[in-house]
Amino acid sequence: MTSSTQQAALDQEHEHDHHGPATGIKRWLFTTNHKDIGSLYLLFSLLMFLIGGGMAMVIRAELFQPGLQLVDPHFFNQMTTVHGLIMVFGAVMPAFTGLANWMVPMMIGAPDMALPRMNNWSFWILPFAFLILLASLFMEGGGPAFGWTFYAPLSTTYSNDNTALFVFAVHIMGVSSIMGAINVIVTIVNMRAPGMTWMKLPLFVWTWLITAFLLIAVMPVLAGAVTMVLTDKYFGTSFFDAAGGGDPVMFQHIFWFFGHPEVYIMILPAFGVISTIVPTFSRKKLFGYASMVYATSSIALLSFIVWAHHMFTTGMPLAGELFFMYATMLISVPTGVKVFNWVATMWRGSISFEVPMLFAIAFIVLFTLGGFSGLMLAITPADFQYHDTYFVVAHFHYVLVTGAVFSIMAAAYYWLPKWTGYMYSETLAKWHFWLSLISVNILFFPMHFVGLAGMPRRIPDYALQFADFNALISIGGFAFGLSQLLFVAVVFKCIAGGQRAPAKVWDGAEGLEWEVASPAPYHTFSTPPEVK
Amino acid sequence: MASGYEKYYVPEQSPWPIVGAIALFGVAVGGGLTVMESPSGQFILYAGIGLLLFMLAGWFRHVIHESQEGLYSAQMDRSFRQGMAWFIFSEVMFFAAFFGALFYARMFAVPWLGGASNNAMTHEILWPSFEAVWPLLSTPGGDTTQAMGWQGLPLINTIILLISSVTLHFAHSAMEQDQRNKVKVFLGLTILLGFAFLVLQVEEYIHAYQDLGLTLDAGIYGNTFFMLTGFHGMHVTLGAIILAVVWLRVMKGHFSAHNHFAFQAGAWYWHFVDVVWLCLFVFVYVL
Numbered sequence: 155m156t157s158s159t160q161q162a163a164l165d166q167e168h169e170h171d172h173h174g175p176a177t178g179i180k181r182w183l184f185t186t187n188h189k190d191i192g193s194l195y196l197l198f199s200l201l202m203f204l205i206g207g208g209m210a211m212v213i214r215a216e217l218f219q220p221g222l223q224l225v226d227p228h229f230f231n232q233m234t235t236v237h238g239l240i241m242v243f244g245a246v247m248p249a250f251t252g253l254a255n256w257m258v259p260m261m262i263g264a265p266d267m268a269l270p271r272m273n274n275w276s277f278w279i280l281p282f283a284f285l286i287l288l289a290s291l292f293m294e295g296g297g298p299a300f301g302w303t304f305y306a307p308l309s310t311t312y313s314n315d316n317t318a319l320f321v322f323a324v325h326i327m328g329v330s331s332i333m334g335a336i337n338v339i340v341t342i343v344n345m346r347a348p349g350m351t352w353m354k355l356p357l358f359v360w361t362w363l364i365t366a367f368l369l370i371a372v373m374p375v376l377a378g379a380v381t382m383v384l385t386d387k388y389f390g391t392s393f394f395d396a397a398g399g400g401d402p403v404m405f406q407h408i409f410w411f412f413g414h415p416e417v418y419i420m421i422l423p424a425f426g427v428i429s430t431i432v433p434t435f436s437r438k439k440l441f442g443y444a445s446m447v448y449a450t451s452s453i454a455l456l457s458f459i460v461w462a463h464h465m466f467t468t469g470m471p472l473a474g475e476l477f478f479m480y481a482t483m484l485i486s487v488p489t490g491v492k493v494f495n496w497v498a499t500m501w502r503g504s505i506s507f508e509v510p511m512l513f514a515i516a517f518i519v520l521f522t523l524g525g526f527s528g529l530m531l532a533i534t535p536a537d538f539q540y541h542d543t544y545f546v547v548a549h550f551h552y553v554l555v556t557g558a559v560f561s562i563m564a565a566a567y568y569w570l571p572k573w574t575g576y577m578y579s580e581t582l583a584k585w586h587f588w589l590s591l592i593s594v595n596i597l598f599f600p601m602h603f604v605g606l607a608g609m610p611r612r613i614p615d616y617a618l619q620f621a622d623f624n625a626l627i628s629i630g631g632f633a634f635g636l637s638q639l640l641f642v643a644v645v646f647k648c649i650a651g652g653q654r655a656p657a658k659v660w661d662g663a664e665g666l667e668w669e670v671a672s673p674a675p676y677h678t679f680s681t682p683p684e685v686k
Numbered sequence: 687m688a689s690g691y692e693k694y695y696v697p698e699q700s701p702w703p704i705v706g707a708i709a710l711f712g713v714a715v716g717g718g719l720t721v722m723e724s725p726s727g728q729f730i731l732y733a734g735i736g737l738l739l740f741m742l743a744g745w746f747r748h749v750i751h752e753s754q755e756g757l758y759s760a761q762m763d764r765s766f767r768q769g770m771a772w773f774i775f776s777e778v779m780f781f782a783a784f785f786g787a788l789f790y791a792r793m794f795a796v797p798w799l800g801g802a803s804n805n806a807m808t809h810e811i812l813w814p815s816f817e818a819v820w821p822l823l824s825t826p827g828g829d830t831t832q833a834m835g836w837q838g839l840p841l842i843n844t845i846i847l848l849i850s851s852v853t854l855h856f857a858h859s860a861m862e863q864d865q866r867n868k869v870k871v872f873l874g875l876t877i878l879l880g881f882a883f884l885v886l887q888v889e890e891y892i893h894a895y896q897d898l899g900l901t902l903d904a905g906i907y908g909n910t911f912f913m914l915t916g917f918h919g920m921h922v923t924l925g926a927i928i929l930a931v932v933w934l935r936v937m938k939g940h941f942s943a944h945n946h947f948a949f950q951a952g953a954w955y956w957h958f959v960d961v962v963w964l965c966l967f968v969f970v971y972v973l
Contacts, residue, residue: 275702282710
């Protein structure tokens with residue numbers, strides 16, 4: 155073939171299936187492209203992170219001093235509730251789904267997600283769900299004020315009349331997550347390039363596969379829980395009311411059967427991100443790839459039999475307390491395997507400290523710290539002291555903020571050049587990292603102390619002896635909140651332009667995503683790459 | 687991946703998902719406002735449901751059209767199958783939540799209210815005259831009801847659903863052998879049996895409400911009874927609609943012996959609904 159006929163053939167091919175992006179708003183509303191949908195998820199998650207963060211600022215402002223000064227207690231309850239809901243379902247989960255959308259097809263050599271139209275639907279129902287949730291804050295009676303865990307009878311007998319809107323918003327979030335998860339699983343199982351065998355899958359793909367399984371298994375249980383809350387409140391059932399033969403503690407069992415796998419849903423993809431970034435900047439292969447896969451699977455399976463460690467103080471039979479204590483402690487074994495593997499990967503590596511690596515190292519240290527406080531909480535008799543104190547708040551913010559959120563930041567810096575085609579500003583990003591690292595510890599570390607001393611969570615006022623620590627915590631909180639504006643600036647500056655990024659942005663990086671240009675073309679791998 | 691990697695059909699952009707998102711928004715807001723007894727609620731709810739049906743019809747019409755044009759490969763067929771299988775798994779977990787509530791109430795909540803385990807004081811102080819039995823015909827709060835027996839309508843319904851699973855299996859075998867007349871008869875029979883099941887289920891509900899005083903708000907027995915059978919009934923309805931659409935497509939000459947994903951998905955769904963009913967029959971009615 156001459157070059158001109160080749161060109162003509164290429165053009166025809168181009169005509170046929172390389173429809174480029176449409177222009178204007180239609181591109182984003184009607185898109186079936188995994189990269190567009192990934193970007194939508196990530197930007198939506200950033201917006202939710204800022205809104206949920208704003209609510210955290212209200213909470214910290216109120217807690218800056220003892221006594222009631224800024225907001226009334228009912229509004230304070232709405233802030234703690236909606237802050238939790240937004241951060242879990244609006245910020246962390248969509249961020250990981252966005253990363254999966256962007257990266258999974260590229261990492262396995264697929265042309266797109268398996269079910270592209272459903273992919274669009276999973277995303278676009280999310281903003282509506284949060285619109286409902288946020289709108290309820292402005293209605294008469296206010297939004298949900300029973301904590302993100304919506305324990306009965308707080309959410310049934312004692313909740314305001316707008317609870318139905320909360321219930322339906324959660325239903326939509328669940329539908330979105332389930333559809334997104336089905337898409338991820340089917341893509342990974344069915345669309346790997348030839349030669350991409352299971353034990354060659356990048357760990358981010360592995361962790362997401364297992365996460366997606368957890369999502370499909372437990373989001374329907376959450377749907378069941380909110381449905382029972384709805385019928386208890388509005389249709390006279392008594393699932394969670396002892397007078398009708400039900401039990402409020404039953405709510406907690408159903409909720410935490412969802413809730414505990416849910417926390418692994420938020421951390422397993424983070425493990426995948428860290429397992430991708432650490433080898434790149436250590437310029438070594440990941441230590442113990444197979445053990446990482448088995449550890450992730452073990453964590454996922456164990457997550458189904460530990461839920462009642464959230465309920466040690468509800469008066470469970472002793473056998474239950476013991477079982478859930480030991481099962482919970484068992485999780486630290488596969489988790490420890492992971493932490494040791496990351497450290498072993500860095501051992502004698504030729505490490506450089508670009509911002510993704512800085513966040514990854516911070517993750518390893520601080521997530522492990524959150525894991526240790528988790529072990530303390532797993533000890534049943536000790537938990538009777540810690541339960542519902544700020545020690546718990548410190549624990550889950552270490553695993554979720556310096557764990558999940560830090561890994562998302564690491565991932566964002568790691569792949570931003572691949573997404574936008576430009577390098578981000580390393581100087582600004584370093585500022586973002588160091589400010590975040592210092593402020594987040596000022597914010598959450600003292601919470602351990604006030605918690606151990608007995609300060610209860612979710613209360614707008616506190617005893618005088620906690621005043622100094624709380625002022626310090628609030629200052630850390632404001633600093634951490636402001637630092638995130640720097641992140642927003644770095645991201646949008648990077649989208650706008652800057653130094654051109656090469657295809658292989660990081661010299662130690664491995665994987666198919668680095669074999670396509672930066673920014674990644676609108677369609678990648680319509681003919682599959684050969685994986686050796 | 688020995689079969690190699692086929693051309694994967696990535697659809698062009700589509701307006702249906704965003705229409706569906708707006709429809710779900712309407713259903714959620716309308717549903718919420720309706721149970722909150724706001725006057726505008728029902729209007730929004732019906733508008734949402736209408737839009738949702740419009741979206742489903744349009745989206746499926748589009749997909750069927752693409753399928754008839756032969757745009758789908760064997761690999762896409764696998765994607766659809768796996769997607770359906772995982773969807774059914776999510777449905778299993780949804781029912782698991784309600785079965786879990788049933789088992790918890792029977793094994794823990796009700797016996798504990800009656801003083802079992804270390805709850806003697808709870809029993810003595812809260813409701814000393816409460817007796818823990820299942821079915822819970824008299825709640826601690828004093829509501830009374832009668833139990834629904836398993837003979838009669840429930841047993842007939844069980845037999846109907848079991849037969850419908852068999853007829854559907856015959857229809858599917860016939861489809862695989864390209865005996866289309868047999869498909870039409872057996873699939874039609876399956877849909878009729880599903881319809882008969884629903885009519886008898888309504889009959890049973892009327893009996894429960896009018897003769898037995900067994901209502902949705904009659905304590906944990908009535909709660910679990912109506913939530914489980916109600917959600918099951920909704921799934922039978924949905925399954926029957928899916929099968930009816932498949933039947934219409936068979937009449938129009940769609941599907942072939944090797945290519946009939948929609949048929950298979952509908953059949954999977956129907957068998958799943960059947961298995962749920964068997965669990966219901968055992969744990970809600972008989973035991």
